[in-house]
Amino acid sequence: MQLSLRLMAIADMVKVGNRLVDVGCDHGYLPVYLFLNKKIPSAIAMDVRKGPLSRAEAHILQYGLGSYIKTRLSDGLIELKPGEGDTLVIAGMGGPLMERILTDGKEVRQSFREMILQPQSDIPHFRHFIREEGWEIVQEKIILEDGKFYPMMKVVPSEEGTMKKWTTEEEMFGKLLLSEKDPVLKQYLEREFRIREEILEKISKAPKGKVSKRMLEVKEEKEHIKAALESYESI
Numbered sequence: 001m002q003l004s005l006r007l008m009a010i011a012d013m014v015k016v017g018n019r020l021v022d023v024g025c026d027h028g029y030l031p032v033y034l035f036l037n038k039k040i041p042s043a044i045a046m047d048v049r050k051g052p053l054s055r056a057e058a059h060i061l062q063y064g065l066g067s068y069i070k071t072r073l074s075d076g077l078i079e080l081k082p083g084e085g086d087t088l089v090i091a092g093m094g095g096p097l098m099e100r101i102l103t104d105g106k107e108v109r110q111s112f113r114e115m116i117l118q119p120q121s122d123i124p125h126f127r128h129f130i131r132e133e134g135w136e137i138v139q140e141k142i143i144l145e146d147g148k149f150y151p152m153m154k155v156v157p158s159e160e161g162t163m164k165k166w167t168t169e170e171e172m173f174g175k176l177l178l179s180e181k182d183p184v185l186k187q188y189l190e191r192e193f194r195i196r197e198e199i200l201e202k203i204s205k206a207p208k209g210k211v212s213k214r215m216l217e218v219k220e221e222k223e224h225i226k227a228a229l230e231s232y233e234s235i
Contacts, residue, residue, distance in 0.1 A: 040087075090118070
């Protein structure tokens with residue numbers, strides 16, 4: 001079976017031999033692919049909605065994997081017990097929802113060896129949140145698929161006593177992506193820079209006074225994007 005670029009990137013991050021827990025599993029493509037490719041011994045596919053879960057069940061049964069991949073109706077991690085998995089995947093949700101799931105399920109969350117997370121929104125805040133909660137970002141990827149950018153991260157329990165400080169640009173765009181000069185991140189930054197320039201041009205033509213605050217915000221964002229782009233030019 002073939003995965004999307006986004007799901008393939010997530011699959012590549014999963015440590016071989018780990019038991020998988022996939023929250024928000026949709027069709028169950030990820031655990032099926034990982035088992036068929038002998039990367040995982042078992043999985044629990046979870047979703048808060050019956051529709052996606054039934055589609056996942058059908059897909060799992062199609063490949064005869066009902067003994068290895070179990071499905072579970074659950075709001076986040078509520079129906080999971082500590083120690084039932086080694087790798088937690090949460091992907092394709094907004095950052096605030098993922099924060100809520102990880103906060104409500106803190107006891108269960110702490111039992112995982114690694115988490116692979118792909119928030120769709122509020123990503124700078126999510127990066128700060130996950131590090132503040134005692135997890136270290138050890139791998140980052142950003143995928144461009146069908147015109148959309150998908151940043152994702154692999155995190156493990158931090159061995160550091162205190163959270164290391166990141167710059168604003170590192171939290172906005174990903175410290176590891178910037179240090180590796182990721183080419184897809186550069187595409188993202190160039191697009192975001194153009195968008196800010198277009199917004200500033202529109203604002204400059206609007207009535208004065210009403211837009212001064214927004215103009216300052218966009219100018220600040222543009223400066224952070226510019227600083228991140230300049231890191232690509234450094235040797």
